[in-house]
Amino acid sequence: xxxxxxxxxxxxxxxxxxxxxxxxxxxxxxxxxxxxxxxxxxxxxxxxxxxxxxxxxxxxxxxxxxxxxxxxxxxxxxxxxxxxxxxxxxxxxxxxxxxxxxxxxxxxxxxxxxxxxxxxxxxxxxxxxxxxxxxxxxxxxxxxxxxxxxxxxxxxxxxxxxxxxxxxxxxxxxxxxxxxxxxxxxxxxxxxxxxxxxxxxxxxxxxxxxxxxxxxxxxxxxxxxxxxxxxxxxxxxxxxxxxxxxxxxxxxxxxxxxxxxxxxxxxxxxxxxxxxxxxxxxxxxxxxxxxxxxxxxxxxxxxxxxxxxxxxxxxxxxxxxxxxxxxxxxxxxxxxxx
Ligand SMILES: *Cc1c(COP(=O)(O)O)cnc(C)c1O
Numbered sequence: 001x002x003x004x005x006x007x008x009x010x011x012x013x014x015x016x017x018x019x020x021x022x023x024x025x026x027x028x029x030x031x032x033x034x035x036x037x038x039x040x041x042x043x044x045x046x047x048x049x050x051x052x053x054x055x056x057x058x059x060x061x062x063x064x065x066x067x068x069x070x071x072x073x074x075x076x077x078x079x080x081x082x083x084x085x086x087x088x089x090x091x092x093x094x095x096x097x098x099x100x101x102x103x104x105x106x107x108x109x110x111x112x113x114x115x116x117x118x119x120x121x122x123x124x125x126x127x128x129x130x131x132x133x134x135x136x137x138x139x140x141x142x143x144x145x146x147x148x149x150x151x152x153x154x155x156x157x158x159x160x161x162x163x164x165x166x167x168x169x170x171x172x173x174x175x176x177x178x179x180x181x182x183x184x185x186x187x188x189x190x191x192x193x194x195x196x197x198x199x200x201x202x203x204x205x206x207x208x209x210x211x212x213x214x215x216x217x218x219x220x221x222x223x224x225x226x227x228x229x230x231x232x233x234x235x236x237x238x239x240x241x242x243x244x245x246x247x248x249x250x251x252x253x254x255x256x257x258x259x260x261x262x263x264x265x266x267x268x269x270x271x272x273x274x275x276x277x278x279x280x281x282x283x284x285x286x287x288x289x290x291x292x293x294x295x296x297x298x299x300x301x302x303x304x305x306x307x308x309x310x311x312x313x314x315x316x317x318x319x320x321x322x323x324x325x326x327x328x329x330x331x332x333x334x335x336x337x338x
Contacts, residue, residue, distance in 0.1 A: 119161050
């Protein structure tokens, strides 16, 4: 099976497993796991930030950040397609008692003017706007990336309105590799950043939440409340260290693979439109009269798994378990779709 449903389906590589076996571990709730401590220092250093917290999932990292930055009754500004709103089980409401203000972005990306226009006035009728959440790359935007200059403008808007600024960087390294932007420039622009280790970086589980010392102290407490205080988590943290040292540059291969497959898809009459492919995700719209579910079933019969993201949309995600040879197989299967 060639699995293009998500970049979460990867298995640890031999190198990662060997590195994991050698990991030093301790009880991380006591702060005594050397591998977790090393991963947290490494991540903080990469972003030029003070501190970091290893979390079991990206969802938990985001939800901890939102809870730390808000009070019940606050309003969080994000895109209408944002993972924090669409795919975290209503967590903003359930965990933080906050509500959302949704922006109509372009492929998941919004701008400073849209943020400015959505900030509530200081009026007792209104929810207090306290946080802006930005997603880069945007999952529902087909892996789209932001320009740094736009993020700078949004940060200025946050500063002049005393808003916190959180990055859902589940696939931030895909954006960095695709655009040549640096991790440190993101560390300067956001108050807090969450990065997934369990996506393109190829770890079995894990996410890292990065911010200043005071924020991470608060986040550590919230993580415990959420049930995310882990004990000998160093085996998993070791995978994270290995991934940060070995799996970043190779994301380029995934991006090339996505481009090669999208070039083939573009020649097919059953496809109406493909979102621009800039990283590891392809999202395409099938033509009128074509059933997206049927295309997915057809590919599945040829041992290729992908997902519909709406009745007319299909998503394919490329990752480290998809090799160059698989691209030929995928393209042949696309040619054979009947
Ligand atoms: C996958 C993902 C997350 C969180 O993922 P987990 O599966 O909880 O680790 C957060 N944001 C985005 C954009 C994602 O794609």
